[in-house]
Amino acid sequence: MTTLRGWRYAALIGGLVASIGLTIYPIIIHPMMNPEKYKKIQAHTxxxxxxxxxQPGNMKVWTDPFDRKKPDSK
Known part of the structure; x- marks a missing residue:
């Protein structure tokens, strides 16, 4: 087996990085950059x-646990 040196090694590493980037883009990056389409789909469904x-087990619907109650103004 030959060892890769110089531009061939760089091309191999560049190809691996590019293929990972092309795989990840439509799964992770595009939905994060353009959430409007997915919000419309979710609202429709x-x-x-x-x-x-x-809601399972008669549990209450999720609320924000960090939502601070406003003090009563007198």
Whole structure:
């Protein structure tokens, strides 16, 4: 087996990085850069769903645990 040196080694490494980048782009990067399309799809598919009806174990629907209560102004 021959060892790769010089431009051939750089081409191999560059090809590996490029193939990983081309694989990751449509899965991770594109949805993060353009979330509007996915928000529309999610709104359409969840239009007729009442979340409280499908919540398992009669648990309450998720709320923000860090939401601070506003002090009563007097």
């Amino acid at each position: 969840r239009a007729n769903i009442n979340q409280e009806d499908i």
